[in-house]
Amino acid sequence: MRNCKDKLFEFQTADGFNAMKGNVITMEKSKIRTLANLITESAGEYGSNIFIKEIKGGEVAETTFAGFYENVRRVAGYIQKKKAEFGEMPSGKQLHGAVIGPSSSNWLTAWFGLAASGNVAVPLDAGLSCEDICDLLNRADVSIFFYDKLYEKMIPAVKENCPNVREYVCLADIYEVTGECEPIELPKISPSELAAIVYTSGTTGKSKGVMLLQSNYIDNTMCQDNESSPEDVVMSVLPIHHIYCFTCDILCSLRYGANLCFNDSMLHITKNLQVYKPTLMLIVPMIAETIYKQICAAHKTKPEIPVAAIAQNVFGGRLKTIYSGGAYLRPELQRAYLDMGFNMAQGYGMTECSPRISTADPNDKECAGDVGVIVNGAAVKTEDGEIMVKSPSVMAGYYKDEAETAAALTPDGWLRTGDLGYVDDKNRIFITGRKKNLIILSNGENVSPEELENKFAGREIIGEVLVYSDEGIIAAEIFPSPEASKSLSAEEIDEKIKEAVNDVNKSVSSSKKIHRIRVRENEFPKTTSKKIKRNGAPEGRIIG
Amino acid sequence: MLEKLKGIIVNYVDVDPEKITPEARFIEDLGFNSYDFMSMLGDIETEFGITVDEAQVADVHTVGEAIKYFEELQG
Numbered sequence: 001m002r003n004c005k006d007k008l009f010e011f012q013t014a015d016g017f018n019a020m021k022g023n024v025i026t027m028e029k030s031k032i033r034t035l036a037n038l039i040t041e042s043a044g045e046y047g048s049n050i051f052i053k054e055i056k057g058g059e060v061a062e063t064t065f066a067g068f069y070e071n072v073r074r075v076a077g078y079i080q081k082k083k084a085e086f087g088e089m090p091s092g093k094q095l096h097g098a099v100i101g102p103s104s105s106n107w108l109t110a111w112f113g114l115a116a117s118g119n120v121a122v123p124l125d126a127g128l129s130c131e132d133i134c135d136l137l138n139r140a141d142v143s144i145f146f147y148d149k150l151y152e153k154m155i156p157a158v159k160e161n162c163p164n165v166r167e168y169v170c171l172a173d174i175y176e177v178t179g180e181c182e183p184i185e186l187p188k189i190s191p192s193e194l195a196a197i198v199y200t201s202g203t204t205g206k207s208k209g210v211m212l213l214q215s216n217y218i219d220n221t222m223c224q225d226n227e228s229s230p231e232d233v234v235m236s237v238l239p240i241h242h243i244y245c246f247t248c249d250i251l252c253s254l255r256y257g258a259n260l261c262f263n264d265s266m267l268h269i270t271k272n273l274q275v276y277k278p279t280l281m282l283i284v285p286m287i288a289e290t291i292y293k294q295i296c297a298a299h300k301t302k303p304e305i306p307v308a309a310i311a312q313n314v315f316g317g318r319l320k321t322i323y324s325g326g327a328y329l330r331p332e333l334q335r336a337y338l339d340m341g342f343n344m345a346q347g348y349g350m351t352e353c354s355p356r357i358s359t360a361d362p363n364d365k366e367c368a369g370d371v372g373v374i375v376n377g378a379a380v381k382t383e384d385g386e387i388m389v390k391s392p393s394v395m396a397g398y399y400k401d402e403a404e405t406a407a408a409l410t411p412d413g414w415l416r417t418g419d420l421g422y423v424d425d426k427n428r429i430f431i432t433g434r435k436k437n438l439i440i441l442s443n444g445e446n447v448s449p450e451e452l453e454n455k456f457a458g459r460e461i462i463g464e465v466l467v468y469s470d471e472g473i474i475a476a477e478i479f480p481s482p483e484a485s486k487s488l489s490a491e492e493i494d495e496k497i498k499e500a501v502n503d504v505n506k507s508v509s510s511s512k513k514i515h516r517i518r519v520r521e522n523e524f525p526k527t528t529s530k531k532i533k534r535n536g537a538p539e540g541r542i543i544g
Numbered sequence: 545m546l547e548k549l550k551g552i553i554v555n556y557v558d559v560d561p562e563k564i565t566p567e568a569r570f571i572e573d574l575g576f577n578s579y580d581f582m583s584m585l586g587d588i589e590t591e592f593g594i595t596v597d598e599a600q601v602a603d604v605h606t607v608g609e610a611i612k613y614f615e616e617l618q619g
Contacts, residue, residue: 150599266579267586267596290579297555483557483575523571530578 029222034214035195036116036186038221038254043069046257049230052105053276054262060275063105065257068112071105073183075113075174081181082144082167083119090164091120091141094194098122098137099171101148103240103262106171108250110146113178115195115214118187122197122209123241130154134161140197140209140399146171191215197399198243200351209399210351212243219392220354221251223375228280230257233318235278237263237287243355244325248282248347270294270314277316284326286530288333288344291315295340311340323347323360327531328431328450330457331367338365347372348429352408352415354393358429370428380423381414386435387421388414420448437534439469447474447512455504460484461496464524467514470538475516476501477540479523494519494543501544517544545611552587553607556580566608574607594618 032038042051047066054061063071083095097114099121101107114121122140124133126148133154137145144167145158155168169177195217197209228234234253238245240262253260261276263269269287295314299307312319322337324346337344345360348371357380360372374380378391394415397405408416420438421431433448449467452474456462463481467474478497485493497519505513518540524532550564557575570576576584585596594617604610 265586265598266582267589267598269586270583271586271590286577286579290577290583293580294556294583297558481575482572483559486559486563486573486575 032218032222032255033191034116034189034193035112035217036118036189038218038251039069039072039112039116040186042254042257046230049257050259051253052108052260052262054103054105055264055268055272055275061105065254068105068109070183071109071175072112072116073186074181075109075178076117076186077181077184078178079113079117079119079144080184080187086143086166089141089143091143095119095144096122096140096142096197097144097146098124098140098142099146100124100126100128100133100151100241101146101171102126102150102264103236103245104148104171105262106174107146107148107240110169110171110174111196114144116186116189117184118189118193120194120196122199123246124199125241126150126239130157134158136199136207136209137162137165140199143167144169146174148172189214191218194396198241198351208401208404211396211399212351212354213396216354216393216395217247217251219377220247220356220375221255223356223377223391223393224359227252228256228258230259232256232258232280233261233276233278234258234280234282235261235263235272235276236282237266237269238282238284238326242326243351244349245282247354247356248323248325273314273316273319277318279318280321280323281315281319282323282325284530285324285329285333286327288322288324288329288337292333292336308339308341311342315342321345325349328454328457331369332458335367338367345372348431350417352395353378353389353391353417354395356393357387357389357391357417368428368430370424370430372429373427374423374429380429382422383416385420385422385432387417387419387429387431389417390414437468439467439474452476452504452508452512452514455507456500459500459503461493461500464520464532466524466532466534468534468538470516470518473515474513475518475538476504476514477518477520477524477538479520498544516542519543545615546607548591549588549607549611549614552584552591555587556584564607566606566611568607569605570607570610571605588614592618 031041043066048064050062051065051068052063079095089095099107099110111121122142124136142165145165146169149170149172191214193214194211195214196212198212199207199209234249236245236249263272295311298310321343329346334344347356347359349355349357356375357378358372358374378389381388390413418435419431420433420435421429423429433450437449439447439449452467453465456465461480461484462478464479466477480493497517501514501517518538520540525536526532550561553564554561559574568574570581585601589596592614594614604613
């Protein structure tokens with residue numbers, strides 16, 4: 001493997017070069033330049049096939065591709081009518097509409113009603129507080145707010161704090177509200193028009209509104225081939241506002257004609273696996289970890305049944321491929337899933353890149369610790385160790401935030417990812433840490449906290465770990481694994497943690513060694529996407 | 545209720561059933577992660593024929609609190 005760390009280089013794949021020049025690879029792709037094209041073509045191609053399955057009132061409800069298209073055109077008609085009524089809007093010529101709620105066909109219809117009619121969708125994180133919702137509605141210049149019934153109680157407060165929001169539509173009533181509008185022919189939209197503003201949750205600082213164009217979404221949906229087919233059943237378990245779910249679950253299902261099944265709650269993943277029997281899933285490592293534990297526990301009680309058979313049964317009996325993203329996937333866990341007979345791969349991306357930068361070949365069994373191969377159409381280079389990306393998927397900038405846009409995008413269009421890493425000679429990306437989290441030592445050497453944190457993966461006693469600079473020295477703050485520590489005394493827990501830190505220290509150069517250990521009593525505070533917040537004050541007793 | 549709950553909990557974590565007391569905390573004492581907990585609630589819905597409100601379970605930390613909440617739902 002050629003280690004290209006800290007070395008400036010650049011490459012493009014052959015396909016990537018064509019795509020970047022604006023060429024197309026197939027006739028089918030040439031028809032699809034906007035989100036309106038995507039749903040129009042999918043309705044034409046897969047019409048009476050089932051696009052969405054969801055649980056409604058305890059029953060599975062179905063929407064065909066053609067039915068979804070019809071619903072979107074009706075909501076688009078309503079949005080165009082409102083736009084004409086509103087006249088001048090703070091957002092300018094395009095109407096901005098926000099959508100909040102768990103995954104549902106109505107949520108998706110509202111999103112497409114906005115973006116496929118040449119307006120702008122603002123998907124909001126369903127876990128936000130009322131205060132944060134109001135802040136984003138105001139910052140994104142939203143005029144129409146589509147909300148799930150779960151948020152009904154918040155609406156009076158939103159009305160009080162968001163004077164620019166002119167219409168409120170409960171998603172449960174969306175067809176009653178829009179019923180008087182005729183479905184419209186979706187207007188011709190320029191691929192360079194703004195399609196959505198997606199707020200990033202971020203582990204540090206204020207959330208930023210990522211402006212994604214029609215062409216960004218389409219490029220990222222089309223950048224790979226043969227990922228699924230109309231025979232596939234995709235069970236969508238990730239939050240719908242999240243770009244990883246949106247592009248890879250939803251837009252790709254529209255492209256390939258796959259059947260998209262919405263999990264109705266995190267409570268019901270296990271149950272719904274048996275209802276939908278998916279063939280393909282996108283998950284985050286935490287879900288992979290828990291299901292793996294359950295499989296192991298079941299195997300322990302029935303050792304006569306092969307672990308692969310138990311695993312297939314847990315996943316509904318038809319699952320072939322699992323994509324993991326959103327956080328670091330331990331190579332050991334990836335290997336365990338491969339050994340159970342699944343194709344398992346992890347990809348890498350960020351909201352600013354719609355999101356895919358690299359995607360793994362699920363047939364790659366090497367588990368080298370990479371985050372996949374660079375997608376077609378993207379060019380990647382490193383500068384001072386930081387991964388930089390240029391592709392038609394890269395955002396237009398942050399909404400009304402020139403300073404942050406200038407910090408993220410170079411004048412010639414390279415996106416600074418903020419991630420440290422390198423690319424090997426197989427075009428695979430390896431991530432070593434986050435640039436903004438770098439610890440700069442007094443000798444000028446940089447230490448990536450994530451590189452050290454990842455070395456704790458798989459050690460039983462470590463529940464959660466955060467590495468940072470504490471009064472100028474490298475410190476590890478650790479929340480012991482409750483499961484591993486439940487039968488241990490406090491002294492024994494401390495001893496095991498010290499052993500783990502010593503092991504990690506043995507594997508790194510002297511300047512990167514951890515010299516302070518703090519033990520927390522509680523889990524770390526997390527963002528709504530369950531990532532540890534890095535900007536809290538040091539906490540916990542010092543044990544070493 | 546406690547005995548039935550014990551039977552479900554041990555499917556999720558490798559814990560001595562004796563340690564599953566009303567005072568035991570799911571995360572700190574029994575070793576649940578947040579997805580284990582949500583998944584277990586799904587099993588409880590099926591077992592007891594109730595519908596759990598995700599917002600309300602944010603206040604449930606111990607086995608005793610869970611039992612109280614489930615009994616309230618059962619009426």
